[in-house]
């Protein structure tokens with residue numbers, strides 16, 4: 565009976581391992597997490613800069629992060645630049661994943677979407693566009709990336725494109741989470757490994 569109980573426990577434990585993984589989570593507290601920033605995007609601690617006070621328009625940037633202090637934003641403590649495309653990118657391997665998702669926290673003050681555009685591109689395809697609201701709190705965004713399951717090079721890019729019309733504090737990003745569940749083959753390997761350990765322990769006990 566003990567063998568069957570152990571087997572059940574092993575399967576349950578492996579089942580826990582097979583649930584959604586959050587191995588690729590970035591709170592940006594200890595660094596840039598390998599994200600590559602261009603132009604206005606920079607890593608740092610926002611201080612609540614006010615777009616109108618700075619000579620631009622709109623609302624304020626956050627004070628600190630959604631988590632901790634640090635974030636990425638289009639000019640920390642200042643207005644974004646006019647007529648500039650700024651990007652924040654990293655490439656992920658989703659070749660052994662299924663049901664991939666992207667979630668992140670955003671703070672946006674970019675005005676009407678007909679002017680400045682805050683969007684997420686995955687392998688060049690737009691998967692999210694922010695409405696550009698003048699947010700006064702962090703907002704969670706969830707994006708389904710399952711269309712990219714099985715691909716070994718999935719580029720995720722946060723892209724902020726500004727016009728020459730009016731400058732605001734822009735777009736701030738924190739707590740980026742690229743999650744997925746190991747595909748069935750990976751789960752099978754885990755199960756086989758677990759059963760192997762169980763068999764080894766059983767053999768050792770009876771030896």
Ligand SMILES: [Ca+2]
Pocket residue numbers: 591592593629630631632633634635738739
């Ligand atoms: Ca943070």
Ligand SMILES: [Ca+2]
Pocket residue numbers: 625637638639640641642643644732733734735
């Ligand atoms: Ca800014």
